[in-house]
Every structure is written in structure tokens, then in C-alpha cells.
Amino acid sequence: MSHVDTGRAAGQRLVEHFECGLDAPICLTWELTYACNLSCVHCLSSSGRRDPRELSTAECTALIDELERMQVFYVNIGGGEPTVRPDFWDLVDYATAHRVGVKFSTNGVKITPEIAQRLAGSDYVDVQVSLDGATEEVNDAVRGPGAYRTALRAMEHLAAAGFVGFKVSVVVTRHNVGQLDAFQAIADRYRAQLRLTRLRPSGRGADVWDELHPTAAQQRALYEWLLAHGEQVLTGDSFFHLAGYGESLPGLNLCGAGRVVCLIDPVGDVYACPFAIHDSFLAGNVRADGGFARVWRESALFADLRRPHGGGACSACSAYDACRGGCMAAKFFTGLPLDGPDPECVRGHGEAALATVAAGSAPRPSSDHSHRTGPVPVTIGRRRPPERACDENPLAGFALPVR
């Protein structure tokens, strides 16, 4: 996905510019730490334990300086649970003082009334509280015991502090897709905005994708719901594969990986997108000579992603212009070829292709920071992974103008 929450119809010519890549990302996802108090079963970054090589405070501020020079508008900070880094609030202040906006994803564990007050005072900070069930039962089955209450408590604190329009961020699964109206009601209750994103078979998500990804009938219902409510719901452009049903959903409907977005992980590795933590999508490291700018501008991987690509097996399909073959990461981690259908192709081509993938042959994530003890009960003070922050489409929020 392009990870940008945009308005409708950006215009084809603009999309072509984006496909060729920009001199700097519009926004990027920055995982600050792999440490997390939770052990969500679908964690995209297989988070849990802190990596001892993670970027120091000084390295983080130097990176923010570089993002400021490149005029990256904002970063989507995630993890892991980013707020467990002792320097987290200082880094947020540093970024906003340098006109790099911050949206961060959290499971809510550190959102005290005092922190909520502080956040409510800044135009440059946005908060996404992760919630994967509108009920405690559904949520905690995925995110762990106590996670629902932690998230709702954080929302209460944000609302009480007057933080209007924070995001309630939901990864749509087979078990919560029937709760969309209930999620909307929760968002309304706290004067928040609902944000729905797609479950990806990335990180630990690969292990649960078969059981958790929405069925074909559920996808259709989701599409109808988004058409009816799409203007008030953010999606990070993550459901563009559903455009194959006919009508485009709000957003750019393009994969922004390496073109307008990317991921920087806790140790400074730069990947094409937040859902593709694998050596095949590793473009470089911010610690190398030339820093992030050089990786963005000169990486051979990104140059390749910015080349025109054909539709491969999808070229002959009448829906190809709409869905563009779907999500690269979803294909990769389910063992499908990148120039073929998305595993959740609305025409059913994905299902057919999946049937030909030999069991166990799909690539595995390159790193795993999961807690070694297995799923950890969520207690305050233990950290675990929220799903990735940057489901954010830089094009999210695209108002449209002018010629």
C-alpha cells in the first residue's frame, strides 16, 4: 500500500509521478524499538525483545535532522511499543521542534493523564491507539489479556485531555470484521477517528494469516462498508486490492513501497515498506556513509521498484488497472510471485495461486524479536508489539487541487 491516507481521486498523472519515486519520502514508518509489553499474534515486526543494536538517542536526533533537510513531512513511529523507550517523549519533542510531524502507534500502556495533556497541546503530534476488537474478548484473543482495557483507558485519557481526532487503529480480521459499526461507535464516543488497515502475513502475522484474514465474503462486506463510510474512515490506502470489485476506494490506490514511503527499523535498516522486513526488501542502513538520504536516492532495490513493472500473470485481467496486482508484501510472505495476483485477489485468482504453493515454502521474516517465553500476558510494564505504525499512506489525506 502507499501508506498515505488520502482523499479521493488524486489524478492519474500524479500517481505516475509517485510511481517513479520522489526525491524524498512523503512520510515514512520508523520503528523505534522492537521492545514491547505485548505479544500480539499478528505483529508485523515480530517484536518483543529490545535489540541491543537499536539506534541511540544521538543517532535518532541526527536522523531527524536529516529528515528535516529532506523535508519529510512526518514520520509514523511504531515498534514494538515506542513509548517504552526512555527517550521517546524527548524524541517526539525534538522532531516536532524541527518540523517533522509525528504520528505514533501505541497500545496505550504509557498514555497517562499527564502525557495525554502534553500530547493534546501540539498540532504536530497525532496518536494511533491500536485496538483489534470492539469487545474485550475479540481484542484480547489477538493482543493478549488486558490489552483492551489498556487501550480504552488510554482513549479515555486522550479524550479527557481534549485531544480531538486521535486515531483508533484497527487491523481488520476474520473475527472483528463484523464489528465495524461497533468500532465506529467507540471512535465516536472518544471524538476519535477510525482507521482500518489490512492484516498482512508479515512478521508473526505469517503464522496466523490463514486463520485470521477475512474470508472472500467478508472482504466483499468490508468493501461495501468502506464505500458507505469511506470518507470519514482512514485506511492508509491499505485496501486498494479491493478496488478490483469495481469502484475505487478513497486514496491513491498504488503501492508506495520505496517510491513515496519506506520503513526504518530500530537498528537503522531501511526496508521498502513496513510490511516487508526481509532481506529481499532491505535497501541499506542509515548508519552507513551518506545516511538515509543516500539509501533513499541510490539504493539499487529502490531504483528497481521505481521502474515501470508489468502486471505479469495479472495483465490480462480487467481489474488490473484498479488493483495493480495488490500488495507486494502479502504476495511475498504467502509464497506467491510478485508479478501475479494478491493472495486476497477479489477475483479469486489468489486463492487458486495459493493452492500451488508448497507447504512451508513461503519466505520467513529475516528477524524475530519475539519474547522467547511465548505469548506474554499483558500486564502494565511489560512490552509487546503494536502492529506497525505506518500503515500510513503518505498520500493519506490528499486533498485535491489544481492544475
Added chain:
Amino acid sequence: MSTEDGRSFDLDRAWRLDERVSIRPERFGALLYHFGTRRLSFLKSRQLLDVVRGLAEQPTARAACVQAGVRDAELPRYRAALAALAASRMIRPRSA
């Protein structure tokens, strides 16, 4: 583009970019990001970028267009563009 969109836009008053908006020039024009509304927008030409940048120094939006070399025949399109930017709060009226 639609000239109708621009009819309500007052070309003869003073405008400025909202102070919470960041502009990034691009090959096709420019990207704009508003930190308050958290919305992204774009300008589809460098000439429009010149117009927007000129708003703060010129007494009217019309003068900013003239200074950027916008011809009379093109004015309705630019007016519509500015109207869209005003509607999304990217630019704001100011006292002259």
C-alpha cells in the same frame, strides 16, 4: 478543474500560506502538508507554486498571479486552484 469552484474566491484580497503548512517543491509542482489538519495536497505546476509563494508579498491574489506570469485566459483555472487551497485551509486571508 472547474471554474465554478473558484467563483467564491476573492482574487482581490490579500492571502497567505497557513503557518502550519510545509511546502516541498517537486518536479511536477509541489507537495503541501498541513500539520494542523494533517492533510496532504499538491500543486500541479511550478507556476502555481510561484503564485502560492508570492501570496504573502503581494497585495492581492490577483497580483500574485500576475507576478508569476499567469495570463488572463488562465486566471479562472488559477482562481479555482486557490479556492481549493482556501477550502482546505492551506491558505488563509490576511489583512492587506
